[in-house]
Every structure is written in C-alpha cells, then in structure tokens.
Amino acid sequence: MLKKYFRKLESIIAMSQSIMTPKQFIFLSSVLVGISCALAVIILKTFAHKVFSFATYINGILKLSFINSILPMAGILLTVFVVHRLLNGKIEKGTSQILFTIAKKASIIPRKQMYAQIVTSSLTVGLGGSAGLESPIVVTGAAFGSNYAQNYKLSYRDRTLLIGCGVAAGISAAFNAPIAGVLFAIEVLLVDVSITAFIPIMISAATGAIVSAIALDENILLSFKQQESFNFYNVPFYILLGLITGGMAVYYSRNFQRVEHYFGKLKMNPYKKALYGSAVLAVLIFIFPTLFGEGYESIKLLSENPSKIMENTLFEDFRNNPWILLFFVGGTTMVKVFASGLTIGSGGNGGNFAPALFLGSYLGFFFSKLINLTGLTNLPVTNFTMVGMSGILSGLFHAPLTAIFLIAEITGGYSLMIPLMIVSSISFAISKRYEKYSLDVKSLAKKGHVFTSNKDSNILTTLDIESVIQTDYLTVTPDENLEKLVDLISHSNQTVFAVINKEKELVGVVHFNDIREIIFNQYRVKYTFIRDIMKPAPATIYSIDSMEIVMNKFEKSKRAHLPVVKNGKYYGFISKSIALEAYRTKLRAMTIE
Numbered sequence: 006m007l008k009k010y011f012r013k014l015e016s017i018i019a020m021s022q023s024i025m026t027p028k029q030f031i032f033l034s035s036v037l038v039g040i041s042c043a044l045a046v047i048i049l050k051t052f053a054h055k056v057f058s059f060a061t062y063i064n065g066i067l068k069l070s071f072i073n074s075i076l077p078m079a080g081i082l083l084t085v086f087v088v089h090r091l092l093n094g095k096i097e098k099g100t101s102q103i104l105f106t107i108a109k110k111a112s113i114i115p116r117k118q119m120y121a122q123i124v125t126s127s128l129t130v131g132l133g134g135s136a137g138l139e140s141p142i143v144v145t146g147a148a149f150g151s152n153y154a155q156n157y158k159l160s161y162r163d164r165t166l167l168i169g170c171g172v173a174a175g176i177s178a179a180f181n182a183p184i185a186g187v188l189f190a191i192e193v194l195l196v197d198v199s200i201t202a203f204i205p206i207m208i209s210a211a212t213g214a215i216v217s218a219i220a221l222d223e224n225i226l227l228s229f230k231q232q233e234s235f236n237f238y239n240v241p242f243y244i245l246l247g248l249i250t251g252g253m254a255v256y257y258s259r260n261f262q263r264v265e266h267y268f269g270k271l272k273m274n275p276y277k278k279a280l281y282g283s284a285v286l287a288v289l290i291f292i293f294p295t296l297f298g299e300g301y302e303s304i305k306l307l308s309e310n311p312s313k314i315m316e317n318t319l320f321e322d323f324r325n326n327p328w329i330l331l332f333f334v335g336g337t338t339m340v341k342v343f344a345s346g347l348t349i350g351s352g353g354n355g356g357n358f359a360p361a362l363f364l365g366s367y368l369g370f371f372f373s374k375l376i377n378l379t380g381l382t383n384l385p386v387t388n389f390t391m392v393g394m395s396g397i398l399s400g401l402f403h404a405p406l407t408a409i410f411l412i413a414e415i416t417g418g419y420s421l422m423i424p425l426m427i428v429s430s431i432s433f434a435i436s437k438r439y440e441k442y443s444l445d446v447k448s449l450a451k452k453g454h455v456f457t458s459n460k461d462s463n464i465l466t467t468l469d470i471e472s473v474i475q476t477d478y479l480t481v482t483p484d485e486n487l488e489k490l491v492d493l494i495s496h497s498n499q500t501v502f503a504v505i506n507k508e509k510e511l512v513g514v515v516h517f518n519d520i521r522e523i524i525f526n527q528y529r530v531k532y533t534f535i536r537d538i539m540k541p542a543p544a545t546i547y548s549i550d551s552m553e554i555v556m557n558k559f560e561k562s563k564r565a566h567l568p569v570v571k572n573g574k575y576y577g578f579i580s581k582s583i584a585l586e587a588y589r590t591k592l593r594a595m596t597i598e
Contacts, residue, residue: 035170035205039212042146042174053131073297074287080132081283085352101445103147112164118148129353133297135344140356146171174213185411186210192404247428251435254400257342258444264346282351293337296344300363308387338367361397369393399429400436403443468552476577483536501566504539511575513539
C-alpha cells in the first residue's frame with residue numbers, strides 16, 4: 006500500500022517536471038526535500054527523547070543509576086550489528102563525506118544513506134551514546150537531496166543545490182532555526198553559491214522548520230526563553246570567554262582525533278572494540294550522568310535549575326553546594342570529548358554538533374559561576390551559558406555565522422547578538438590559529454582531500470592529475486645527435502622533448518627555443534649530441550602531486566610544459582594551458598546558479 010502511494014507521488018512529480026520550467030521544478034523540489042528531511046528529524050528526535058525519558062523515569066522510580074550506563078553499551082553494540090549485518094560492514098560518518106561527495110563523486114550519494122544514518126544514529130544516540138544527531142541528520146538530508154535529483158535526472162549543479170537544500174532543512178528542523186540552516190549549508194558545505202541559489206535553500210529551510218514546529222513537541226527542541234539583557238560592562242568577560250572557548254575547541258578537536266585514531270589502530274573484532282569502548286563510556290556516564298545522550302535536557306536544566314543535574318549522581322548529597330556543583334560541571338566539561346570519542350570511535354554513529362553545544366553551555370556556566378563565586382562581579386549566568394555554545398560551535402566547525410544565528414534563533418531573539426558576535430569571532434580566530442581545518446575537514450586533510458574557504462584551492466584539489474597528463478610525447482636519448490631531434494620537430498607539433506636513458510629515467514629536457522639557432526646549421530646538427538644541449542628540467546612533476554602543487558610548480562618555473570615522473574620513470578608532460586582549461590571547466594561545473 007505504501008509503495009503504491011509513493012509510486013503515485015513519483016508519477017505526479019514527474020508530470021510536474023514535464024510542464025514546469027527548470028527553475029520552477031527546483032523550487033518544488035526544495036519543498037519536497039525539506040518535508041522529507043523534516044520527517045527524518047522528527048523520527049530521530051522523538052525516538053531519542055522517548056528513550057531519555059524512559060531512562061530518567063526508571064532512575065527516578067527504581068534508583069537504578071546503572072541503567073544510564075547499560076543502555077549506551079547496548080546501543081553501540083546494536084549499531085555495530087546493524088552496520089555489519091545490514092550495511093555491508095561500512096558506514097560513512099560525519100559531514101566531511103558530503104564535501105568529498107560534492108567534489109569527487111559528482112554529488113551522488115548512495116541510496117542507503119537515506120536510511121542508514123537514521124537507523125544507526127537512533128540506536129547509538131537514542132540509547133544514550135554521548136554524541137549528537139545533527140551530523141547524521143545532515144548526511145540524511147544530503148542523501149535525500151542527491152537521490153531525489155538522481156531520480157529525476159537533474160544535473161550536477163542541481164544535485165549539489167538539492168544537497169544544500171537537504172542539509173539546510175535538516176538543521177532547520179532539528180532546532181527550528183531556518184536562518185542557521187541556510188548559513189550552515191552555505192558556510193560549511195557548499196563551495197560556491199550564487200545569490201539566486203539562496204532561494205531554494207531558504208525555501209527548503211523554511212519548510213523544514215514549519216514541519217518540525219507542527220509535528221515536534223517543543224520540549225524535544227533545544228530552546229531557551231530565559232535570558233537577561235546585555236550589559237556592555239560585561240564585554241571584557243565576553244572577550245575572555247571567547248579566548249577560553251577557542252582554546253577549548255582546540256582541546257576538543259585534538260583529543261577527539263586522538264581517541265578516534267586510537268580505536269582505528271586497535272586490531273580487534275568490531276564487537277570486542279564496541280564492548281571495550283562502550284564499557285569505558287559506561288564508567289564515565291556512571292560518574293557524570295549528564296553525558297548520557299545528546300545532553301540537551303541537561304543544557305536546559307543548567308539555565309533553569311542547575312542543582313537538578315546532580316540528582317541521581319554520586320554527588321547528589323552535595324547538589325546545594327555551589328562549589329561542588331562547579332566541580333561537577335567542570336569535570337563533565339573536561340571529559341565530554343572522551344565520551345564523544347569513545348561513542349563514535351568504538352563503532353557508534355553520531356556527530357559533534359550536539360557535543361559542541363553541550364560543551365559550550367557547560368563552559369559558559371562554569372566560567373560565569375566561578376567569577377560570581379569569587380565575588381569579583383555578578384555575571385548573568387544564563388547569558389554566558391548560551392553564548393558559550395556559540396563559542397565552541399564557531400571554534401570547532403569554523404562556522405561563526407552559523408553559531409551566531411543558531412543561538413540567536415533558539416533563544417527566541419537577538420538581544421544577545423553583540424556578545425554572540427564577540428565570543429564567536431574570537432573563538433574562531435583562536436581555533437583557526439592553532440587548527441588550520443575544522444574538526445570535520447581534518448579527516449579529509451589527512452587523506453589529502455582538503456576543502457577550505459579558498460575556492461581556487463578547493464577546485465584544484467578536486468582535479469585528477471592523471472586527466473591532464475599527456476603520455477604520447479616523443480622522447481630522445483642523450484647519445485642521439487640533433488638530426489634525430491630535427492626530424493621529430495619537423496613531423497610533430499612538440500616544442501619540448503624529454504631526454505631519457507636506457508632505464509626510461511628522465512635525465513633532462515630540450516626546448517625548441519633553446520636550439521632554434523643551432524638547427525639551421527647543418528654541420529652543428531650532424532655533430533652535436535643531445536647530451537650537449539639538454540638542460541635539467543626546470544621543475545619535475547610527480548604523479549602523486551596534487552593539482553595545487555602542479556600549478557605552484559608552473560608558477561615558479563615560468564614554463565608552459567613540465568615533465569612528469571611516475572615510479573622513478575619518465576611518464577609524460579603536463580601543459581599549463583590544458584591544466585588551466587580543466588580548472589575552468591571544473592569551475593563552471595561547480596558554480597551553483
């Protein structure tokens with residue numbers, strides 16, 4: 006019955022495509038992708054919230070604090086089971102895969118990503134894994150956009166645009182924050198977007214927010230209504246918070262990578278690895294129960310009734326002691342990165358978006374509460390709790406605009422805009438100083454696939470060096486005389502020749518301009534050998550070089566052709582004009598209009 010309904014819907018959409026202009030169909034598609042992504046968000050968020058409510062209820066009635074530790078272990082083990090039995094033993098995690106797909110795989114995302122992320126992340130995070138649902142939501146939204154575009158045979162540009170629509174709708178629905186959704190799609194994922202492309206992305210984000218607002222209980226969404234007015238006398242403390250959040254973002258990024266790398270090197274059965282990692286996570290959650298799940302409920306408590314976060318913990322008897330509360334919050338802040346790393350590294354699926362918000366809120370609370378307890382001044386703790394979230398988010402993802410507007414939207418107003426701008430910009434600057442790439446891009450950088458705010462660098466990174474190497478160039482040997490070279494010149498269009506030895510190794514090059522005067526002297530042509538007039542290559546390109554390195558070598562050598570060496574042997578030439586033409590072609594393809 007359901008399949009029949011979907012087939013009918015597909016036929017209606019296909020008919021609409023035939024009678025609409027391409028732009029009108031993109032507008033319709035952005036609405037449909039937005040609705041699909043919002044429904045995925047509703048499923049994920051509702052499941053995670055119900056499990057958290059169940060665990061909280063069991064703890065409150067039976068006082069079984071170990072339940073919070075057992076559920077994440079079960080969730081991670083179930084995730085590993087699903088991945089290995091139903092998903093062929095592999096699942097891509099994190100938003101970095103979307104960047105790679107847009108650049109290297111023509112924006113084609115496998116169909117399984119439309120459900121794989123929902124299933125695995127709901128098991129991991131829904132059952133208490135210390136990670137976030139936003140990254141799986143983003144990947145799911147991108148998969149909806151890509152597969153929708155594939156289904157209706159849309160171009161690369163339109164596929165990429167609908168990926169952006171899916172991402173924007175996912176973030177928008179998860180937080181009821183359409184502006185943040187649009188900014189995240191543009192600031193973090195899409196390489197180049199024209200002004201006209203904003204319209205479908207905005208439509209999709211608005212659609213996601215509307216569906217989410219209608220269907221999701223407000224208690225499930227992360228939102229704040231309590232905040233105090235901005236006092237400009239507190240600006241020095243906001244500056245200090247920006248410095249601290251920037252440093253903490255670097256701390257989180259580096260330690261998360263260390264934990265993931267540690268589990269990546271472990272030579273263990275996947276189930277043993279999951280059991281090992283989740284067991285350590287269980288201990289951390291037993292000591293700091295607020296590490297359970299996304300942590301949004303504890304963020305709300307932190308701004309409303311901080312002492313409640315210590316209920317059903319080892320420190321419950323001291324919940325009214327402000328210094329013990331501060332110690333508990335500080336301890337949770339420092340170990341959050343290890344809880345998230347253990348969750349994802351041991352086999353679970355989730356992201357770092359929610360942990361960034363969790364960490365920022367706890368750090369903002371800790372900082373302002375510490376200042377207040379020392380009697381130095383009286384800071385608005387709620388404001389610092391919320392502004393701290395933007396600091397970590399900006400520093401970790403190198404996305405200051407997304408951080409600013411996300412917190413502005415979930416707080417229901419823009420009264421904190423100035424402190425949000427101060428903290429986010431300073432945190433971004435500090436993080437960028439010590440971490441060249443954002444947390445998600447770092448994994449790509451290690452594999453040689455780097456995507457930054459530099460558009461030229463991004464495009465060059467996506468070009469395949471093999472596609473511009475010409476291997477049919479004629480060659481000469483050092484012991485041949487110029488008669489052979491003159492004959493080759495007269496029967497080809499080449500202006501440069503590689504000189505190779507018997508082992509096919511490159512020993513030099515000969516440029517036509519360098520021998521122009523000699524070739525009209527028959528005596529010199531007959532008695533001059535190649536070894537006498539050849540020159541060392543001004544620069545040598547290696548087959549493993551990136552296109553960015555290749556273009557830098559062209560720039561420094563001031564030559565139009567450079568030889569290529571592969572596995573120590575001469576391989577061919579690259580023409581600068583051909584490389585530039587490949588760049589221009591890629592630029593046209595990657596510009597979303």
